[in-house]
Amino acid sequence: MTITSRIRPILGYRTLPTTTLLVLIYIIALISIFVSDQLASIPHQGSKKLKWLNLDLARWDLEHIAARPHPYNSHANDAVRDYIHSRLKDMADGRDYVHIDNDLKSNTSWASPTFSVYFEGTNLLVKIDGTGDSDEAVLFSAHYDSVSTAPGATDDGMGVTTLLQLIEYFASNRTEKTAIFNINNGEEDWLNGAHAFWQHPWSNLTTTFVNLEGAAAGGRPMLFRSTSLQPIQGYYTAPRTARVRSPHGNVLSSDAFARGVIRSGTDFSVYAGSDRHGPNFENPPVRMEGLDIAFYKGRSRYHTKWDSPSFTDGGELSLWAMIEVARGVGSGLLSQKPQTKEAPSRAGVYFDLFKSVMVSFRLKSLLTFNVVALVVGPIVLALLYVLAAVIGAGDTPPPVPPKRPAQQSGNGASASNRPPARTFGSSDGQDDASFWSKLGTKRVLIRIWQHSSFWVALVVTTVVQGLLVWGYVALNPFIIYTHPYSVLLSAFTLAYLTVVLTLKLAFPSSPIKHATISREKEKTTILLHVHFLAWVALLFATVLIAKARVGGVYVITAWQRRAPRRSGSGSSSSDSDDDRRHGQHRGDERTPLLASSTAASNGHAGNKDGDEGGAIGWWIVQVLLSVPLFLALLGQIALMLLDSMSQTLTDGSSAATVYVATAFVAVFLVLPIAPYSPKLHQGLTYLAITVFAITTTYLWVVFPFTHDDPFKVFFQQRVKLNPDTVFLHSNTNTTTSLSAPKVTTLLTASPVFLHSVIPYLPSSRGKDLNCTQDVRRAGLLTCEWDSGARLVPYPGGKDPWGWWPGSSSSSTWLKADVTRTSWASAKITIQGRNTRNCRLYFDSPEQSGVKVVRYTVEGGSRGMQPGYPVDQEHGATEVRLWSRTWDRTFVVDVDWEPTRLARGDNGEEEDGTLSGKIACEWAEYESGMVDNGSFRGEEKAKIPAFEEVLTFLPEWAAVTKAADGLVEAWVPFSV
Structure with a gap:
């Protein structure tokens, strides 16, 4: 052998x-x-990787920040802000190179293609001066507000907790470049805090940013997006003791964001300027280079009550993973050499290999x-x-040898070994x-x-x-x-x-x-x-x-x-x-038959096993x-x-x-x-x-949902008010037959299981359901029904209109006034009770005959933020108003242009009529304010319908917000 x-x-x-x-x-x-996808362990006490970091304090911070829901429009939000501010003052004490700005001045107006915003910021900013002469600064950003339906442990409590640790780290370990931290407020209401940052003087210093987010329920944070190849170099240029041990990222997520596959938004788009629009921003250049780092696993618990410190995937391991990545990338960016202003933004490709190394190269090189x-x-x-x-x-x-003819008796051995004689005219050749x-x-x-x-x-x-x-x-x-x-x-x-x-x-x-x-x-x-x-x-x-x-x-x-x-x-x-x-070869008529037989027998012997x-x-x-x-x-x-x-x-x-x-x-x-x-x-x-x-x-x-991976439903309650109880004057041309507010409950979800969830709610039984396709979330169904007298919400707070005839503590939600100031302009005044968020909805130009082309808010900055103008072709259909103070009176001047001429009652042509809705929003409810201490007794806001959903939903379902306000009270207007 x-x-x-x-x-x-x-x-x-x-x-x-x-x-x-x-x-x-x-x-x-x-x-x-799968092994490389597991969270890395926390270094042992005394490790150089934990120098200037305090994970015990980080856990303490997270528990305070994510103790309860704290959306922008809540008193719990103020309490969280006060806690963070006190922590910042402690860290800056005795360090003259650490500057804190309690920003209560920045406000801005900006518009997206679908809505417009006026926002008053309450960001907390920190600047740690660099030791070098560089005029470049790196921005670190996270938002401290949560949605109204979640405590916000991962979205974005861990991000804020990480920033607090980084402030202490870089204050103790200063770098050449300046580090600026924007702990912003209002991200959940569509990136308002990031827009307010651009109104702050420190925004002129930053050239690179790192945004920390949470789009899920923990796990390993990943590099969601990068503006270009340049900021990714932070993974490589960090000092050895601060370098990221387990980098995780893939350019596919950036591709998905850019093409709208992922229905979510982060402050990244505002800092990078990728969401700018208008005539001068058809292909907007990068405003600031940077990275978007976020959690992405466990989205079924995202924006629900399960986004809390106790139910975070990985717990403190997730917190450490975010701190390590932010510290490593931030150290690398702060260590980079200054970039030339004319340096082009180079698109890059990046991915990790088994969470051990981040691979990156130019997209042009791949091409x-x-x-x-x-x-x-x-x-x-x-x-x-x-x-x-x-x-x-x-x-x-080898060809199949011809069969030997049958032996004839008496011919002898020599005859038997001789091939048959071929005769002229034989058909053997034709057969072959x-x-x-x-x-x-x-x-x-x-x-x-x-x-x-x-x-x-x-x-x-x-x-x-x-x-x-x-x-x-x-x-x-x-x-x-x-x-x-x-x-x-x-x-x-x-x-x-x-x-x-x-x-x-x-x-x-x-x-x-x-x-x-x-x-x-x-x-x-x-x-x-x-x-x-x-x-x-x-x-x-x-x-x-x-x-x-x-x-x-x-x-x-x-x-x-x-x-x-x-x-x-x-x-x-x-x-x-x-x-x-x-011995394979082709046989012919001169090949000995004995040799072929031998080869065949050898071949058989070779394959018999x-x-x-x-x-x-x-x-x-x-x-x-x-x-x-x-x-x-x-x-x-x-x-x-x-x-x-x-x-x-x-x-x-x-x-x-x-x-x-x-x-x-x-x-x-x-x-x-x-x-x-x-x-x-x-x-x-x-x-x-x-x-x-x-x-x-x-x-x-098998049934597709469990307690750990629940079916998600979206909640909102709407209150339609009687105009007679809202408007200060009777010149709004609005009439209604309502004597009392009409209150309805709305649930939005996939139609496959929505009808299975609704019967669990007692208030829905025996009611007529009105179900329609949701206009904002394609593929989802919205069903609404009368809430009933027992589930009428209450705004809470003190009644600011006690002097108003017929006003009572239980019936007043908002007051408004609409006055036409010229043939194509009006002044709208609105004040909500115990809220700092109101809205103006304008009917479409096809319906009203006018389009709103400008708006200004009294006391706010004039003009729109560059790159975010009102759509002049279709006009503004919604204006969202946000105040940093409670019970604020918004005074909004609106200008419009007619899109068609209408005929009045006398048959003469006249300009169109400005019409729509005036509304205010509320986001506080009793179970979400436990131990808040902000209100007592009747002054506490209540949303009984939401409490019903929290109580009676099946264990395989969870509820989240459908809009900024869990309750929206509104009234129609026309002028």
Whole structure:
């Protein structure tokens, strides 16, 4: 027995070695991805990494900040602000280079394409002077307000707690550059605190920013977005003791934000200026370079009561992870050399490898590499095709020898060994020609089938995956919400079955003696088509980079780059050895029959023990080149996509989109093993069938929500007021038949389960439900019903209009006045009780005949913030008013332009009428103000309908806010 024959069962391209190696690669990659995704441990006491940090104090801060809901429009918000301010004063005490600005002056007006805002800021800012001469500063930002339905532990209590630790850290360990901290207020009401920052003088110093956010319920924070490649260098330039040990980020999240796939917003867009609009900002340049770092796992608890310190994923490990990342990146940015003002913003590609290192490079470099690969690719494909043809040429089996004629008795031995004499006119030659013609046609058809089998497998896989997606969407669309990894496993096993079985059908097992050559030809043939698919995918990816600046397609480049391009000299050498050993050659009419018989018998003896042949060595290199790296990159992307997208369905995201993305990833996870599929053990097929059947059946029938991953519903209560009790004058041209306020409860959620949730609420039983599609959240349904007298909300606070006739402490919500000041302008006065948030809604130009083109608020700064003008084409349809003081009287001057001329009662043409609604918002409720101490007795705000939802919702559901106010009281107006 030769050495080759001994090592072939272990290293040869055979079923058992091939299956073992591929299974091991997949298992190791899977374990590595999940293990690296776990939160890192906290360094031991005395570690240099904890120098100038105090995690015990950080936990204490978080417990105070996230003790209860504290939205901007709440007294709890004031209490949190006072606590943070006291902590800042303690840290600045005795340090003349640490400056605190309790900003109660900055206010701003700005507009988005859908609404307009007037905001009075209450930000807390800190400036730590740098030791150098650089005039550049780095901004660190987080918001201390929460939504009204959540204590805000991760959104954004951990971010604020991290900033408090960083202030102490950089105050004790000063850097060359100046560090500025914006602990802002009003982010949850659509990024108002960041807009107020631009009104502050310190905004002129900052050139780079780090924004800390929480879009989920903890876990490992990731680099959500980056304006360019430049701020990512902070991961590399930090001092060694402060460097981030476990960086996590992927450019795919930035691509998703840029294209509206993620329905969320952070202060990043305001600091970077990416949301600016108007005539001068069609393609706005970057306003300030920076990073967006946020939590993203556990979105089902986002903005609900479960976003509290006790229910945060990872607990103090998550807090430490945020502190470590912010400290490391911030130290790196503060250590960077000053950037030239003219330096261009370079788009970048970034991703982490097993949370160990952050990889980043220019997007332009990726584009250049792809273009080169696209040119070289066809040349390589041609070489592959030639190589496949050469291998195929040597794979012609020896011809089948003609059967010996039956022996005739009495002819002797010599006669029996002599071939039959051919006579003139014999048909044997014609029969041989017909036989070889049929054999040639069959071989051509087999070759065509084998070359098309990969594409057939791809089409079959696509169709079957489409059917699987349809099955999930039709039978149990929310199951990925709770079991995302199981859904991926289901799609993966199905993709494995369709790809492998189709290719096995094209390349069936063969026991013949030249199987080594046949298997090499199979592998080379499939590799040829896999490489062509990778080239097509790379072409598509290159177009996305060039046209849409999408960086997440780097994984396609890695796949195309690592795809093997030849079968290798090792296999060819082995094949030649086998040929020589088996003595394969073409026979002819002069070939001795004895020699052919001997060769055949030797071949039979060589295969009687199941010997598959098998090239030694090179196929292992091919597997290691083509599978592990692509599998690691794609596996990490799959984990991130499932963790970030699976629980967006209750926000209105399309279930089909999420399942299609999962199926797409599953198919590409299988493709690396396609060239080796004919050599995979049959036991894997049986295992895949079993796993797919059990997993899919379970996922189609199990209930999709749990206590840990609840179904999310959005709440608001509306109070329609009688104009006679609101307006100070009767010139608003508004009449109503209301004698008492009309109070309705609204729940918004996915229509699939909303009708299952509503019956749990006692106030809804026996009521007429009015259900319509939600105008702000596509894909969600809003149902409303009469709240009933028992669930009427109460604004709380003292009645500021006790002098008003007919006013009572239980009936007054707001007072307003509307006065026309010219033919196209009016003055609107509004004051809400125990609130600092009111709104003006204007009817659409199609309905009213006018469009609002300007507004100014008395006492506010004049003009709109640059880059955020009122849409002059459609006008302002909503103006949100925010005050830093309670019970403030807003005086708003409004100018409009007519869009059409209407006819009055006398038949004459006249300008259109300004009409709409005046409203105020409330966000405080009794259970959310426990131990607040701000009010006593009747002065405490109450929202009984929201308390009912908190009490009676099933354990598998959770409630969040539908708008800035849990209660909105409104009255129509016309002038």
